[in-house]
Amino acid sequence: MNSVxxxxxxRAVIWWRRLVVMTRKEMLQLFRDIxxxxxLVYSFTLGVYIIGSGLRSQLxxxxxxxxxxxxxxxxxxxxxxxxxxxxxxxxxxxxxxEGLRWLDRGKAMAVLEIPARFHEQLVAGExxxxxxxxxxxxxxxxxxxxxxxxxxxARFGQETALARVGSSEESSQNLPIIVSDHRVWYNPxxxxxxxxxxxxxxxxxxxxxxxxxxxxxxxxxxxxTVEQLLVSPLTPFQIMVSKVLAMTVVILCATAVxxxxxxxxxxxxxxxxxxxxxxxxxxxxxxxxxxMGLAAATLTRNQAQVGMMTLLVVAPMLxxxxxxxxxxxxxxxxxxxxxxSPLRYFIEITHGILLKGAGLRVLGDSILAMAxxxxxxxxxxxxxxxxxxx
Numbered sequence: 001m002n003s004v005x006x007x008x009x010x011r012a013v014i015w016w017r018r019l020v021v022m023t024r025k026e027m028l029q030l031f032r033d034i035x036x037x038x039x040l041v042y043s044f045t046l047g048v049y050i051i052g053s054g055l056r057s058q059l060x061x062x063x064x065x066x067x068x069x070x071x072x073x074x075x076x077x078x079x080x081x082x083x084x085x086x087x088x089x090x091x092x093x094x095x096x097x098e099g100l101r102w103l104d105r106g107k108a109m110a111v112l113e114i115p116a117r118f119h120e121q122l123v124a125g126e127x128x129x130x131x132x133x134x135x136x137x138x139x140x141x142x143x144x145x146x147x148x149x150x151x152x153x154a155r156f157g158q159e160t161a162l163a164r165v166g167s168s169e170e171s172s173q174n175l176p177i178i179v180s181d182h183r184v185w186y187n188p189x190x191x192x193x194x195x196x197x198x199x200x201x202x203x204x205x206x207x208x209x210x211x212x213x214x215x216x217x218x219x220x221x222x223x224x225t226v227e228q229l230l231v232s233p234l235t236p237f238q239i240m241v242s243k244v245l246a247m248t249v250v251i252l253c254a255t256a257v258x259x260x261x262x263x264x265x266x267x268x269x270x271x272x273x274x275x276x277x278x279x280x281x282x283x284x285x286x287x288x289x290x291x292m293g294l295a296a297a298t299l300t301r302n303q304a305q306v307g308m309m310t311l312l313v314v315a316p317m318l319x320x321x322x323x324x325x326x327x328x329x330x331x332x333x334x335x336x337x338x339x340x341s342p343l344r345y346f347i348e349i350t351h352g353i354l355l356k357g358a359g360l361r362v363l364g365d366s367i368l369a370m371a372x373x374x375x376x377x378x379x380x381x382x383x384x385x386x387x388x389x390x
Contacts, residue, residue, distance in 0.1 A: 018234060022242030023249075026216055030250060036215070040250070043204040044258040052197035052267050058190075059144040061088040065108040067099050068092060072119030074160070078130070081152050082112065087145075103135045110134045110145050122160055186355045193267045194355070199323050201258050202350060205251060206317060206343050209286040211310050212247040214293035217385075218306045221297075236386055244290045244378075251286050252279055272357035281349050281367060288342040288370055291377025298384035317343045345370040 031037060064087045068075050082089065090108050093099050099111035113131040121128040132149045136142030187194055217240070220226035229239050256279075263269040271278070296309040318324070320334055321343040327335055338344050345366035352358030352366075360367070 019238050023245045026243050026246035044254040048197055048258045048262045051200040052193045059086050062109045062145045063088055063090045065090050065102050065111045066092050067113045069116040070114050070118040074119035074122050075114045078156050086148050194269050197263045197267050208251050209289040210293035213243045213290040214297040214306045216243045217297035218303050248283050248286045271354055273353035278353045285346040288374030291381050294381035317341050322347050342370050342373050
């Protein structure tokens with residue numbers, strides 16, 4: 001019995017030693033690639049900070065110019081309601097034509113025009129109107145500015161009507177009214193820096209999980225060392241897994257830097273779930289997407305080709321997996337096609353762990369789907385790797 005177990009144990013030790021040595025070799029080669037390392041460091045540090053603090057989807061300090069032809073108490077009261085944090089008053093203009101020039105030159109996003117006899121018509125109960133000109137070159141911000149302005153003017157009209165009939169906002173509470181009361185879960189302050197920084201982190205993990213293993217394998221083909229590896233005692237599985245393991249360790253370290261060095265201390269991104277579970281599933285996601293990169297590397301001959309192939313794979317994943325727009329608003333065929341994207345499930349996992357505190361019971365379906373995809377993709381890349389040298 002001992003004579004049988006002895007050689008098996010020795011072969012297992014040798015197998016693992018070879019895997020460790022190959023993994024170390026891959027990490028050393030990666031650290032010697034200065035451009036990729038600089039891109040990696042930037043993406044998980046300064047890139048996270050810039051995206052989290054610089055991109056805003058909500059209206060914030062939109063520049064507003066005012067043309068007040070009435071100069072009355074009511075016009076000043078209305079202008080005062082266009083205040084921070086949504087609007088920033090740039091100044092008053094002399095006529096409406098000057099407002100158009102401000103819009104053309106980009107000096108203001110919106111111009112509010114208040115007509116003459118504005119206060120007089122309000123007091124007399126006559127219908128009156130104000131005009132808002134909006135620059136919608138940036139469509140989301142311009143439409144948001146128009147929407148906020150409509151709500152401000154509507155609220156001002158309601159307060160003016162109540163004051164004219166001798167009522168007040170407090171006394172109007174006794175009147176029948178429909179109130180839309182919203183409760184926001186998981187991000188009650190609607191802090192968009194949480195979403196933007198998490199989305200950027202997921203984008204970078206996806207890009208590097210595909211790019212790094214693919215570049216490592218293509219580098220072996222360019223230098224002609226892959227044939228030397230194949231005639232060595234190493235198996236194809238050891239050659240490919242060592243690349244995935246090395247890149248997984250590097251990406252996990254970069255993720256930890258971005259999460260604990262930028263996102264938590266700077267933006268206050270919460271971690272409500274298990275951090276161990278998050279990093280374990282991040283490793284699973286890297287393994288899953290690395291299969292795509294290795295498969296792309298078996299179809300290309302140099303790093304330029306693998307870069308273009310990576311772009312062809314990554315771009316649809318990032319655009320259609322739910323990072324830029326919810327899956328619910330996409331056509332049915334896109335939702336069905338993106339069932340093959342590991343990023344779709346990793347988005348649910350990341351938001352579930354960091355923002356909701358979800359565990360294995362809630363995330364089980366996503367984890368299972370991602371594991372099945374990972375096994376299939378890695379198996380396909382192994383098959384392609386062996387076939388190209390037959």
